[in-house]
Each structure stands twice: as C-alpha cells, then as structure tokens.
Amino acid sequence: MADDRLLRETADAVLALDEPWPALVEAGLAGVGVPEEAGGSGGDLADAAVLLRAQGYHGAAVPLAETLLAGRLLAAAALPVPPGPLTVVPGRSARRVPWARRAHRLVVLDGDRVAVVAPDDVETVPGTNVAGEPRDDVTVRGELAAVPCPVTAGDVALRGALLRSVQLTGAMRRALELTVRHAGEREQFGRPVGRFQAVRQQLAELAGEAAVADVAVRAALRTPGDVFAVAAAKLNASRAAGAVADLAHQVHGAIGVTSEHPLGALTTRLWAWRDEFGGEAHWARRLGELGRVPWEEVTRTGGPPPEGATVW
Amino acid sequence: MALPELEPAVLPPEAERLREEVRGFLAAARFEPRCDSWLTGADPAFSRELGARGWLGITLPVEYGGHGRSALERFVVIEELLAAGAPVAAHWIADRQMGPSLLAHGTPEQKRRFLPAIARGECFFAIGMSEPDAGSDLASVRTRAERTRAEPTRAEPTRAEPTPAEPTPAEPTRAERTPAEPTRAERTPAERTRAERDGGGWRLTGTKVWTSGAHLAHAIVVLARSTPSATRHDGLSQFVVELPSDGVTVRPIRGLSGEHHFNEVVFDGAPAELLGAEGAGWRQVTAELAYERSGPERFLSTFALVRLVCSVAPGAASGRLLGRLWALRQASLAVAGALAEGRAPELEAALVKDLGTRFEREVIDVARDRLGVEPDPVSPDPAARLLAQAVVQAPGFTLRGGTNEILRGIVARALEVG
Ligand SMILES: Cc1cc2nc3c(=O)[nH]c(=O)nc-3n(C[C@H](O)[C@H](O)[C@H](O)COP(=O)(O)OP(=O)(O)OC[C@H]3O[C@@H](n4cnc5c(N)ncnc54)[C@H](O)[C@@H]3O)c2cc1C
Numbered sequence: 061m062a063d064d065r066l067l068r069e070t071a072d073a074v075l076a077l078d079e080p081w082p083a084l085v086e087a088g089l090a091g092v093g094v095p096e097e098a099g100g101s102g103g104d105l106a107d108a109a110v111l112l113r114a115q116g117y118h119g120a121a122v123p124l125a126e127t128l129l130a131g132r133l134l135a136a137a138a139l140p141v142p143p144g145p146l147t148v149v150p151g152r153s154a155r156r157v158p159w160a161r162r163a164h165r166l167v168v169l170d171g172d173r174v175a176v177v178a179p180d181d182v183e184t185v186p187g188t189n190v191a192g193e194p195r196d197d198v199t200v201r202g203e204l205a206a207v208p209c210p211v212t213a214g215d216v217a218l219r220g221a222l223l224r225s226v227q228l229t230g231a232m233r234r235a236l237e238l239t240v241r242h243a244g245e246r247e248q249f250g251r252p253v254g255r256f257q258a259v260r261q262q263l264a265e266l267a268g269e270a271a272v273a274d275v276a277v278r279a280a281l282r283t284p285g286d287v288f289a290v291a292a293a294k295l296n297a298s299r300a301a302g303a304v305a306d307l308a309h310q311v312h313g314a315i316g317v318t319s320e321h322p323l324g325a326l327t328t329r330l331w332a333w334r335d336e337f338g339g340e341a342h343w344a345r346r347l348g349e350l351g352r353v354p355w356e357e358v359t360r361t362g363g364p365p366p367e368g369a370t371v372w
Numbered sequence: 373m374a375l376p377e378l379e380p381a382v383l384p385p386e387a388e389r390l391r392e393e394v395r396g397f398l399a400a401a402r403f404e405p406r407c408d409s410w411l412t413g414a415d416p417a418f419s420r421e422l423g424a425r426g427w428l429g430i431t432l433p434v435e436y437g438g439h440g441r442s443a444l445e446r447f448v449v450i451e452e453l454l455a456a457g458a459p460v461a462a463h464w465i466a467d468r469q470m471g472p473s474l475l476a477h478g479t480p481e482q483k484r485r486f487l488p489a490i491a492r493g494e495c496f497f498a499i500g501m502s503e504p505d506a507g508s509d510l511a512s513v514r515t516r517a518e519r520t521r522a523e524p525t526r527a528e529p530t531r532a533e534p535t536p537a538e539p540t541p542a543e544p545t546r547a548e549r550t551p552a553e554p555t556r557a558e559r560t561p562a563e564r565t566r567a568e569r570d571g572g573g574w575r576l577t578g579t580k581v582w583t584s585g586a587h588l589a590h591a592i593v594v595l596a597r598s599t600p601s602a603t604r605h606d607g608l609s610q611f612v613v614e615l616p617s618d619g620v621t622v623r624p625i626r627g628l629s630g631e632h633h634f635n636e637v638v639f640d641g642a643p644a645e646l647l648g649a650e651g652a653g654w655r656q657v658t659a660e661l662a663y664e665r666s667g668p669e670r671f672l673s674t675f676a677l678v679r680l681v682c683s684v685a686p687g688a689a690s691g692r693l694l695g696r697l698w699a700l701r702q703a704s705l706a707v708a709g710a711l712a713e714g715r716a717p718e719l720e721a722a723l724v725k726d727l728g729t730r731f732e733r734e735v736i737d738v739a740r741d742r743l744g745v746e747p748d749p750v751s752p753d754p755a756a757r758l759l760a761q762a763v764v765q766a767p768g769f770t771l772r773g774g775t776n777e778i779l780r781g782i783v784a785r786a787l788e789v790g
Contacts, residue, residue, distance in 0.1 A: 233375055240787050254789035257781075263789055264780035268723045271375055275706050276699035279380040288698070295695035341688055348691030354682040355455045355675070358698050359391070 067092075067107060071114040081122050081145070090124065091141070094131035099141035109226045109281055116230025119325030121193060123147060123159035125223040129216065130167040136372040137174050137209040148220075149182070150213040153199045158336070160184055160196035169213050173206035189332035191325070211372050215285075219372075221337040222290045225277045225297040228333050231326045232270040232300060235308045238323055239266060242312050259311055266307040273300035285372075288350050288357055291343040298334035298343075305330045375787075378720055380702040381709025386441075387448045394452040397425065404754075405457030405676045407761040410669045411768070412633045413459035414588055416496070422453075422460070423493025428467045432475060437488025443712035447668065447705065454672040455679075461633070462588055466490045466497040468667065469660045470593055473610075477648030477656055482612065486591065498586040498615075500594035500637060501657065503579060508778050511604045511654065515578025515596040515639060517611060572645020574598075574611060575619075579638050582772075586622045586635040589615055594644065595653050608653035611644040618642065628764045629749060659716065664773050666707040666721035671700045671728030673769060674735040674762045677743075680755055681735075685742040693731075693738055700728050719786035722779040729769040729776065736762050 074083045084090045093108025094100025108128050115124050123145045130146035144164025149157050152170055160166060161184050166177045177200060185197040240263060243254030253259050273296045280286070280293035305327040309316045316323045334340075351357045401421075406413050422428050430446040432438020450468075453460050471490045474483055489495030506513040576596055586592060591614045599607035613620060619642030624632045648656050678697065682690045704724050710717045739759055745751075747760035770776045 236375055236787075240789055243789050252789075254784075260784035260789055261777065261780045263787060264723075264726070264783035267375055267719075267783055267787055268727050268780075271378065271720065271723050272699050272703050272727055274375065275378045275380055275703045278378070279699075279702040282380075282382070291691075292695040292698035295692070296699040299696075340692065344688040344691035344695060346691065347694045348682070348687045348689070351682050351691060351694040352686050354679055354690075354694055354697075358694065358701060359451070 064107075064110065067103075067110050068114070071111045072117075075111075075114045075118045075120045075122075077120075080118075080120050084122065084124070085143075090127055090145075091131065093128050094141055095135050098131065098135035098139075099143075100131050100135065105284055106281060108223075112223060112226040113230035113233075116227035116232075116326075116329065117234045119191075119231060119234070119322070119329055121191075123162065125220075125227060126158050126163070129219060129223060130165075132219075132372055133167055133169070133174065133209070133211050133216065134176070136211050137207060139174070139176065139207065142176060148216055149177075149198050149200070150216050152204075153197075155197045156187060156195040156336075157198045159194050160198045161186055161194050166198065168200055168204060168206075169209065169211070169216065170200075170204055170206055172209060172212070173204070174209035174211075175204040175206040177204070189328075189336070191328040191332045193329075193332065195336075215372065217337055218287060218290050219284065221294040221343070222277075222280060222284055224333045224337050225273075225280070225290075225293045228297040228301050228330060229270070229274045229277050231329050231333070232273065232297075232304045235304050235323065235326045235330070236263075236266055236270050238326070239263065239308045239311045242316075246313070253311070262307050262311055266304055266311075269300040269303040273297045288347065288360075291346045291350070294338060295340050295343040295347065298338075298340045301330035301334035376717065376720055378703065378706040378717075379709070381444055381705045381712075383444055383448060383705075384442070387445045390441075390445050391448045391452055394427065394449055398452065398456045398458065401458070403457075403459050405758075406459070407457065407676050407758050408673045408765040408768075409457045410454060410460050410464045410673070411584055411772070412461060412627075412631060412761070412765060413457070414461040414585060414633070415459035416462045416493075416588065418459050419463040419493035419496070421493070422463070423491060427453075428463055428493050429471050429487065429491025432471055432487050432491055436475070436483050437491040438471070439491070443708055444705075447708045451668040451672065451701075454668055455675050457676040461585060462496050463490070463493050464669075465499055465585065465589075466495060469499075469663050470497040470591075472663060473593070473656065473660055474647070476659075477610070477652075482645070482647070486612075489590070495591065496585060496589045498583045498589040498592040498635075498637070500580040500583055500586075500592045502582045504581055508775055510595070510657070511608070513578075513595055513597060513608065515576060515580065515594060516600070517574050517576055517596040517598040517609060517644065520573055520575050520643070572612075572643065574644045574646060575641045576611060576613065576639040576644045577641055579636060581625065581634075581636050583622075583635045583637045584633055584772075586615070586637050587624065587632065591615055592620075592637065593647060594639070595657055596644075598650055598653070602651070605654040606651055608657075609650050610647040610653045610656050612647050613639070613642055613644045628767075629760075658718075661774065662707075662711060662716055662718060662721045665725040665779070666704055666711075666717075668701065668704055670725045670773075671697065671704065671731050673729075673765070674732045674739075676758050677735050677739040677755075677762055680758065681739055681742045684755075687742075689738045689742055693735060696731055696734070700724065700731055704728070719783055722774075722782040722786075725773065726776045726779045726783070732762075732769045733766055736766060 088101040091101035092103045096102040126147040130148045131141045134141045142165045147159045147163040149168045183199045187195045276296040277293045280289040283289045429438040430441045434440045594611045598609040619640045621638040623636045707720050745756040747763045748756040749760040
C-alpha cells in the first residue's frame, strides 16, 4: 500500500460505520494484507495492522482479522481466496472458532493439509464472547478435499495472537481517549473530576499500560514469525487490556457501564480478546521456556525471524 | 492530546557489531555482577578501562575526544553493561547527561576541558539538583549564585589565551598520551586554566543533598538561583564546580545498608562557572531529564535477578518478567530513537521510567518467590547477595530522577486532562 495516511483515513471512516462490512468490501479493504495474485487487495501485514487498529478503535463487529488470517493461509498454500468473510478452523474439530457461523467459507487445517469448506459441510454449535462476537464450536462432516499446506496450526495460533494484539491496542487507544475526555467534562465538587490528583494518576497509569503494549505490538509486527516477540506482544497487550478496562470504567463512573455508552463496546472486546489466542499466563509459560538465557533472547529479537520459521 | 504513536527504533548493524565487542569484553572482565550497579557499583579503574576501549562519550564529537557514534550505539553499549551488572556508577552521570549537556551548552573552552576527560573515563560528574527543602518541587531551590565580577560572565577566556574557533584541534589520541597523565584533581594550581583560577565569575552558597557520587566526582553541575527576584523558573542557572574546591564540603550520607553512594554537598562561597545561558537553568535541566529518565537503567537495575530466575526456575513467572522486559526495552528504544531525531518525548520518557522502575520492583518479588533464598548481603550464595542489594536499593528506584507520582503528573498534563 503506497499511501499509509490515505489507508488510515479510509479505514477510520469505514470502520466507524454501523455496518462496515459492505463498505470494507467495496473499498477493497477486506482483502488488504492478502496478495493480489491470490485474490486479495495486496499490501503487507503492516497495512493490515492499520485496519485492525482502526477496527479495534471503533469496536467494529467485523471478521477482518479472521478473513485476513484465512486469506494469507490460502495464499501460502497457493489456493485462490474466495470472496466474503472467512475464518480458519485449526483442525477437523475446533472450539470457539471466531465468526464461524457468519463465515462465507471456512478454511480447515487438517495436519499439514488445508481445505476450503462451505458452511453446510460443518456442524456448528454457536457461542459468543462477552462482546457478542460469534465464537462457535465447529466439527467438519465427511471427507476433505485437502491440499498440502506449509502453515501449521501453531503458526496460525501465533499469527492470531499477533492480530488480536493489534486489535487490542486500537481498542485501548480509544478507551484512553474517551476516558481523558470524560474526566475533562464530568464535573463533581464544582470542577472536572480530571482535576483530582487521584484521577489524574489513574489516567497516567492507563496511558502507560496502553503505550507500552502499543510499542511492543508495533515491534512484534516487524518480526511476525518470531515466537518470542509475538508472545511478548500478546502478553503485554492482554495484561494492559485488563488494566485499561478497569481504569477506564473507574474513571467513567456509572455512565460507563450502560449499553448506550461507547466505552462498553471497547471494554467488552478488551476482556474477550485478551484471552483469545492465549492470555497472559499462556504466553508467559512460552516465554519462560524460551528465555532460559534471557538477555540473549531479549536482545536478539528485532532481527530477522529465527531459522526454520514459516514466512507467510 | 491522544496517546503518542511510538515506533520502536531498529538498531543498525554497526550497533549489533558493537554489542558483540562489548559482550566479548564482558565475558573476560573480572567483576562481581550486582544489582543497581549504575548507582552503587563505582569502580574508577573499570570506568577508565571502558574509556580506553572507546565506550564512553560515544556520541560526543571526535574533536572533543568522543567517538561520533549514534545514540542507538550508545544504547547498546550501556544496556550490555547494565545487563551484566558491571560497575559503571563512577562515570555514569558524566557519560549519560553531563557530556551531552556540556556539548549543548558549554563554551568551547569548557568542552575542551571536560569532554575528552569524560570520554577517557577520567572525569566523573555529580548532579547537584536536590536540596533539603527542594525535592520534587525542584524549582524551589535556594542555593544562591552571585557574581564576583561586574563584567559579562562567560567563563570563556578571551584575553589571556587566544580562543581557537570551534571545532578545536583534536585532543591527542590515546596512543599519543602517556597512560599516567594526571586527572584534573591531581594537577597543580599553576596548571589550572584561567577559568578555574578566576572561578568563572560566580560564587555559590547553599546545600545540595542526595548527591550521588559527589565523593568520587571531579566536578558537579549545580542548579542555583542566579536572580533572586525573578519568578520561580526564570531566575535559575546551571553552574559547574570542579572538585575538590575551596568552599565546597562533601559529606557522606549513608544508605540503608550503611553504604556510601550519596552525599551532602555544602557550598560556602564556592567559585563556580556558568554552564549555558544565565537564566536558562530550568530549560537546560528539563532537557537533561529526558535523557535521565528513559534509558535502560530504568528497567535493568535488578536484571541480575532476572537472569538467575530464568536459568534456575524457568516458568510462567520468569516468562512474565521477560515479556514485560522485552516491551519496556522496546519503549525505551523508541524514546532513544526519538531523542536521536531531535525530538523531546517528555511524556514517553516519563512513562518508561514509571513502568520500568515498577518492573524492577516486581522482579524482586518473583525472585523472592522462585529462588528460595533470603536476602543476605554477606552470604556466600550470590543469589542471596543480589537479592539483598535489590531489596535495600528498591525504594530509590521510584524516587531518584523524579518520583513516580511526579512522573504520572507529567503524563496527565501531557494528556491534557481537564
Ligand atoms: C538513590 C537516590 C539517588 C539520588 N541521587 C540524586 C543526585 O545525584 N542528585 C540530586 O540532585 N538528587 C538525587 N536524588 C534525589 C531525588 O531526585 C529526590 O529524592 C526526588 O526528586 C524526590 O524528592 P524528595 O526525596 O525530597 O521527596 P519529596 O519531594 O519530599 O516527596 C515526598 C513524597 O511526596 C510525593 N509528592 C511530592 N510532590 C507531589 C505532588 N505534587 N504530587 C503528588 N505527590 C507528590 C512524592 O512522590 C513522594 O512520594 C536521589 C535520590 C535517591 C533516592
């Protein structure tokens, strides 16, 4: 994508809509990050991240990350990417598959093979996360017309963690903005509550957690195949999500816990996304395993992905 | 204002090559790794060794004895030294902030006098900001600066010796210099420069406290009130006083374990020279604080314990620390990159210090849980010694360089709340 600012502005305008999906498709944004040869709109992971941040920021209910993940997976397996919303099912039977019941096609990973499946060919038990987004248990019926695939379920889990991290940082940025604004507008005891030092300290705390997560996720986006970097990014994003949601609600007072208020669309996503593709504890264990020689590991990242990592 | 978008800096290949050199040196160097080595681990000989290797004054220009390298190269060198727990306290303040500050505000003569010696690891500095009644409210400092001459107060010698235009002739290289060249403190009065003899035209009276390393320092930079009547921030200037000096008394203030790292420094009409412009002290100090707040020393003070926990008891707890450390380092790198581009990311620097120093504390609790030792400063077990150092220095982590409450105040102000 040539023009980062144009992409940002378009993404921002479209994702602020009530029903963004048709406009995303029309603007060609649903395929950003998927190679044109495969049927996508081109652009790299950094471009896709611009969209995902905007999606998080607006708390938009669209399967952008899922469609991106599925599209890149198909492109890696040299399969054409079908139109419409997609999602990856990491196995013949998988739990809490995001957006499965709304997907136009499901991309099923079965060991080292992959197949594109229509909704009619799977059994779906619906579930939702606390933000109301579909998270369905999926079982594939019958035989799969699968082809070899270089991307593993582990790769999908790692990439999913990175994409959720990006979405989280978008949502946290907006939660901070709403909270700062509210603290400046809401008056008690004859002045804006944001004049009280206790409240100001909470806002600084909120900003700090969000800022560190943001920088970590931006760094990890440069080495998306590096397990240590992505694990650290998701760990920080998930940790920050909880802190940001708590502080944002505290500063908002009761108005923040009403369904009309925009804060809820963000905090419910923070609570859901922080656990999806692994929460803090999951990635902490991975980091503990990987980091027995910690300084070398901490400073190594930022370079090229380790030997043998799948580039996709 | 919204949250800034900090892009982490990418380290250039030359920085990574430098890292390998420093690691090679550290693997062979002999010292006991410690916690908080950048404030309490002073070893002048080690500092000179680093100077000889070209690892001090890295970003200073070559004509002033520096190495003309980038801020990111400096970042790599200092993070390696800190992670190893190397004894870097003696030169820390000179290398981190007085070098850049003298370069930005000093006269050509001051630069020639101090910068090459800083880069050699032979000139250590102390920071004279805090006073008994001026802590967080730094602008309330009472140390007075009075002129001793009516004429303009630039310390630059203009009569006795001709002033070469900047840049000045390069200092002799290491190879040309005899190894035992005396440092400033060892020189006879006849060898002192004119600025020193005249005291630079000012006298200081007042008391500074918590002055780290003043007992080892060859000079101290003092924030003092130069115009009594001016409003709080305007009447402040920075001064340099070489140590030891007439009219300056340095007394130890013992830390919690009886250790001597900070001091009370009393100025009783001590001769001083101006650093930078008169009345610009507040601006200069604020700029220094961005360097002071965002570096890797704000999250690596207890790294020796992280290393231990990760190797002895790897698991979710060690992983949590590593993930946090990785992110804080990226944030610190991002600030370093912004500073190198000439930006002054005050909010981000404050955030790095607030979160980084709290991480240093978190490390202690994980180490207490995972290492199965009690802190003991004289134990034969290095884990117990490291833990003791960390526990006792920990209160300082979130105080020095601006308390975390003050830092959060800075962040809230930058967010334009209310
Ligand atoms: C190990 C160590 C080394 C040091 N080295 C040096 C040095 O080399 N040179 C030097 O000049 N100084 C040095 N200092 C001093 C340091 O800069 C001060 O400790 C610091 O600025 C705080 O000042 P104070 O200790 O007087 O605390 P105070 O300012 O008295 O603060 C006491 C408490 O009140 C809180 N507080 C104060 N004002 C506010 C406010 N507006 N809002 C909310 N809370 C507030 C503080 O956060 C703190 O918790 C060092 C300190 C330590 C601990």
